[in-house]
Amino acid sequence: NNVRKKKVYEQQENEENPLRCPVKLYEFYLSKCPESVKTRNDxxxxxxxxxxxxxxxxxxxxxxxxxxxLEKMLHRVKMVKEINVALLTS
Structure with missing residues (x-):
């Protein structure tokens, strides 16, 4: 039986720095979304x-x-990271 178990990832709240907390950022993102998409998971x-x-x-x-x-944005983020790593290691 080759049934894969669904992986569940838990993100901890950063109570020390709410402005850098992924949980708070996600909650803020949801607060700015239309009501009709807040319950969608697709x-x-x-x-x-x-x-x-x-x-x-x-x-x-x-x-x-x-x-x-999305691919274009992620590519830009990756390029910025690579540039920063190159600057820090040179």
Whole structure:
């Protein structure tokens, strides 16, 4: 029987520094999402609303971020990390 068990990962709350706490950041992200997507589990990264300001109650649309856009952002993050590592080790 080759049944895979679903892995569960637990993220601990950073009570010492709430501004760097992944749990608090996720809760804040959810607070800026439309109500209709808060209970969905088939989409995580949402497209930002085009006309939003910091005081807006909703920052994201109900549309998922396209895979290509996510890949582009992750590639940029990876490049910045590689540059920082190169600068620190040279």
């Amino acid at each position: 989409v995580f990264y949402l497209q930002p609303e085009r006309s939003c300001v910091p005081d807006s109650p909703v920052w994201y649309s109900t549309m998922p971020l396209p895979r290509e856009a």
